[in-house]
Every structure is written in C-alpha cells, then in structure tokens.
Amino acid sequence: DPERTRQAAPGALLGTLVGDALGAPYEGSPPTTTEKARGRLERALARTPRPYTDDTQMALALAQHLLGHPHVDPDALAAAFRDAFEPWRGYGGGMHRIHDAWECGLPTAQAARVAFAEGSLGNGAAMRIAPIGVRWGHDPERLADVAARSAQPTHVHPVGEDGAVVQARAVGRAVARGGFTPQDLAELAEEAATDELARGLAEAASFEWPASLGDPHVAIADRLGHEVLADRSVPTACWVAATSADPGEAMLRALGVGGDTDTIAAMAVAIRGAADGGEAVPGELVDACEGSPQVRAVADELADAALGGDAA
Numbered sequence: 642d643p644e645r646t647r648q649a650a651p652g653a654l655l656g657t658l659v660g661d662a663l664g665a666p667y668e669g670s671p672p673t674t675t676e677k678a679r680g681r682l683e684r685a686l687a688r689t690p691r692p693y694t695d696d697t698q699m700a701l702a703l704a705q706h707l708l709g710h711p712h713v714d715p716d717a718l719a720a721a722f723r724d725a726f727e728p729w730r731g732y733g734g735g736m737h738r739i740h741d742a743w744e745c746g747l748p749t750a751q752a753a754r755v756a757f758a759e760g761s762l763g764n765g766a767a768m769r770i771a772p773i774g775v776r777w778g779h780d781p782e783r784l785a786d787v788a789a790r791s792a793q794p795t796h797v798h799p800v801g802e803d804g805a806v807v808q809a810r811a812v813g814r815a816v817a818r819g820g821f822t823p824q825d826l827a828e829l830a831e832e833a834a835t836d837e838l839a840r841g842l843a844e845a846a847s848f849e850w851p852a853s854l855g856d857p858h859v860a861i862a863d864r865l866g867h868e869v870l871a872d873r874s875v876p877t878a879c880w881v882a883a884t885s886a887d888p889g890e891a892m893l894r895a896l897g898v899g900g901d902t903d904t905i906a907a908m909a910v911a912i913r914g915a916a917d918g919g920e921a922v923p924g925e926l927v928d929a930c931e932g933s934p935q936v937r938a939v940a941d942e943l944a945d946a947a948l949g950g951d952a953a
C-alpha cells in the first residue's frame with residue numbers, strides 16, 4: 642500500500658529522532674513512574690532544540706547510504722559512518738576504537754573486532770536500523786539479509802547483529818501492516834536467530850502486569866532489561882511499542898523504563914511511528930528536536946525508493 646509507506650517512513654524516522662533527542666538527557670537514569678516520566682519529558686521540552694545523538698546520526702548516514710546502495714555495501718557503509726562521525730554525539734566506547742581503526746586504514750572486518758574480539762553485542766546496529774525497515778518492509782526476507790549486512794561494519798557479534806535484524810523486522814512489520822501488537826512479539830521470538838533475542842522476546846510477549854501493582858517500569862527494566870546490550874534493550878523497545886497506543890505514549894513509557902533511555906525510546910517510537918504514521922508523532926516533540934527537517938526529507942526519499950520498485 643503506497644499511502645501506508647508514505648506515512649510510515651516519516652513515522653519511523655521521526656520516531657527515531659524524537660526518542661533519541663528527548664531520551665538523551667535521561668540516558669543512565671533509573672526507571673520511574675509514569676508521572677515522573679511526564680516530568681522528564683516536560684523538562685526536555687523546556688529547553689530546545691534538543692540535540693540528537695549517535696542513534697540518529699548513524700540512522701541518517703545509513704538512510705543516505707541506502708539511497709545509493711539499497712542492498713548495503715559494508716565497506717562503503719563503514720566509509721559513510723567514518724565520514725559522518727562526530728565524536729561528541731555520545732557514541733559507545735567501542736565505536737570510538739572502531740572509528741580510529743578505520744582512520745588507520747584497517748579493513749572493515751578487522752576494524753569491527755578491535756574493541757571486542759568477538760565483535761560488539763551493544764545495541765548500536767539496532768538503534769540506527771529504522772531506514773532498512775522502511776526501505777524493505779514489504780520484503781521480510783530481503784530485509785533480514787540487508788539488516789544483517791548493515792551491522793557488519795560495527796556489530797559482528799551474533800547478538801549485536803541479531804538485535805539489528807529483530808529491530809529491522811519490527812519496524813518492517815509495522816510499515817507493512819500499519820500496526821504492531823503483542824502477537825508480533827511472539828512471532829519475532831520465533832524468527833530470532835539467537836537464543837538471547839528469542840528468550841527476551843518470548844518474555845516480552847508473555848509479560849503481564851496487573852494495573853493494581855502500579856507502573857511496570859521497574860519490573861520491565863529488571864526482567865527484559867534497559868541496558869546498552871542488544872538482548873537487554875531490543876525486546877524492551879519492542880514491548881514498549883506493542884503496548885503503547887501511539888508514539889507519544891511510547892515516548893513516555895521509554896522515559897519511564899530509563900537506563901539506555903535515548904536508544905530504547907528511539908527504537909520504540911520508531912516502531913510505533915511506523916505503525917501509526919508520521920502525523921501520529923506529536924508535532925510538539927518533532928519541532929523540539931535538532932535536524933527534524935533533514936530527517937523528514939530523507940524519510941520521503943526513502944519512501945520514494947521503496948515505492949520505486951524492487952528492481953533497484
């Protein structure tokens with residue numbers, strides 16, 4: 642459905658931006674109640690523009706790359722990440738070392754192992770993946786392949802890569818169907834390549850929390866995770882997306898879960914934004930973020946590419 646793709650593309654990419662930029666002040670914060678999460682959001686909105694971090698910066702670089710390389714070329718993507726690198730954006734420690742390795746001319750596959758011998762299992766390949774969900778949402782097999790390739794420059798650990806594939810599949814499902822529900826969590830669990838992601842998603846699919854106990858945020862952070870590791874953040878973001886009525890609620894829930902707040906929010910609001918469309922992402926949140934016109938423009942270009950056909 643072309644109209645759905647046109648709506649989903651800005652939803653997914655603006656969702657990434659909003660979650661990242663408004664979650665960033667609370668990266669490393671403990672889980673809290675919905676009421677206090679609302680306070681977190683109000684404080685973020687009180688001083689604008691909110692700068693985006695590595696999550697959006699790398700998503701933009703990946704989106705631009707996809708326009709010229711729809712199936713992803715890992716060497717060219719590594720070069721694009723290297724050229725776009727801005728060290729003050731809050732990158733993970735491993736990313737700084739990989740960037741130095743690129744600058745020293747190390748081949749892509751070697752550079753990906755300079756920080757961690759088996760490759761990073763951080764959520765860095767997942768946080769930036771929304772453009773692939775938009776570009777390939779109509780073709781889940783191709784999408785998984787392209788998503789795995791996009792992880793190669795920085796996240797060759799199976800868990801880091803699988804986190805990226807799962808998050809891409811989640812955005813892709815939301816793009817293709819215009820929805821995202823707990824049933825999707827169970828199906829994503831079955832499709833996961835690693836036990837770590839399968840377990841986390843199965844736990845997310847079956848998580849129940851009686852309203853009488855109050856906000857679930859502490860329990861979610863404990864059971865599903867809110868850390869920087871792919872298997873302790875991607876299932877959490879998927880759970881937030883599946884249990885929120887709209888992108889604004891997903892933002893609030895992610896602010897409540899805390900921990901790697903910018904990244905969990907970026908991933909959750911991207912999925913919810915893809916499902917509900919760009920117009921469902923509150924304008925007040927979008928306008929508060931650095932770079933929103935640029936993100937909107939690249940989303941429209943990606944939608945054009947996705948609708949331009951599979952010949953590309």
Ligand code: R7I
Nearest residue numbers: 731732733734735736757760761762763764765869901904
């Ligand atoms: O995955 P990555 O790009 O980090 C993304 C996070 C997001 O929260 C962003 O918002 C930004 O703040 O950073 O960067 P990496 O450095 O590859 O991975 C993140 C962290 O995960 C590392 O700094 C390590 O603490 C941890 N980590 C590992 N620890 C032990 N063994 C990643 N891989 C390993 C590992 O193999």
Ligand code: MG
Nearest residue numbers: 694695696731
């Ligand atoms: Mg960040």
Ligand code: MG
Nearest residue numbers: 789797799802
């Ligand atoms: Mg592999």
Ligand code: MG
Nearest residue numbers: 668901903904
């Ligand atoms: Mg983060």
